[in-house]
Amino acid sequence: xxxxxxxxxxxxxxxxxxxxxxxxxxxxxxxxxxxxxxxxxxxxxxxxxxxxxxxxxxxxxxxxxxxxxxxxxxxxxxxxxxxxxxxxxxxxxxxxxxxxxxxxxxxxxxxxx
Amino acid sequence: xxxxxxxxxxxxxxxxxxxxxxxxxxxxxxxxxxxxxxxxxxxxxxxxxxxxxxxxxxxxxxxxxxxxxxxxxxxxxxxxxxxxxxxxxxxxxxxxxxxxxxxxxxxxxxxxxxxxxx
Numbered sequence: 001x002x003x004x005x006x007x008x009x010x011x012x013x014x015x016x017x018x019x020x021x022x023x024x025x026x027x028x029x030x031x032x033x034x035x036x037x038x039x040x041x042x043x044x045x046x047x048x049x050x051x052x053x054x055x056x057x058x059x060x061x062x063x064x065x066x067x068x069x070x071x072x073x074x075x076x077x078x079x080x081x082x083x084x085x086x087x088x089x090x091x092x093x094x095x096x097x098x099x100x101x102x103x104x105x106x107x108x109x110x111x112x113x
Numbered sequence: 114x115x116x117x118x119x120x121x122x123x124x125x126x127x128x129x130x131x132x133x134x135x136x137x138x139x140x141x142x143x144x145x146x147x148x149x150x151x152x153x154x155x156x157x158x159x160x161x162x163x164x165x166x167x168x169x170x171x172x173x174x175x176x177x178x179x180x181x182x183x184x185x186x187x188x189x190x191x192x193x194x195x196x197x198x199x200x201x202x203x204x205x206x207x208x209x210x211x212x213x214x215x216x217x218x219x220x221x222x223x224x225x226x227x228x229x230x231x
Binding site: 099 | 119
């Protein structure tokens, strides 16, 4: 069975500073990896996904993530955050195409002025 | 291209009642998945429908049931509501390929229905 661990429930960071949101996954088979963002009182929006190929994945809004198979990690990074990045970020895995998605508990990104 | 829509936006019910939530999938998508997101938690998979058949189910009791219609829209029904059913219910649509691939690999989520059970 797959599982996802988001190591930080909250991450405070100053505006224009870099940020890394950590994610580790557990699976005995190859998986697809995702990061979703949820703005207050809204649904989920896909930031980026890793299916295969290059381990560095670029997404929307300047975010990127790196797949590390040996460390079973898929950390999300942004070099300079803005107030508008305030949201909940979910790391997720899926075993197959179109299969159910298993989400982590989320990391709340809090941007400090 | 129309995105995923859900109705209603908010709903308040009392314990023991029944509720129906609705989802219209994105144009061209044939698969709908439902998730429950309790406050402060990540979404949890309830079930998935593909071509009007249930195609996978999470760890939810039978009082959670669903339907998918020929136009690929979907309903989630919950009977005998309990207080713990209070949550944001998210619907996601995708395009599943036939055997041999062709899926989109991506589920697109609607804005959700917030259900409060009193």
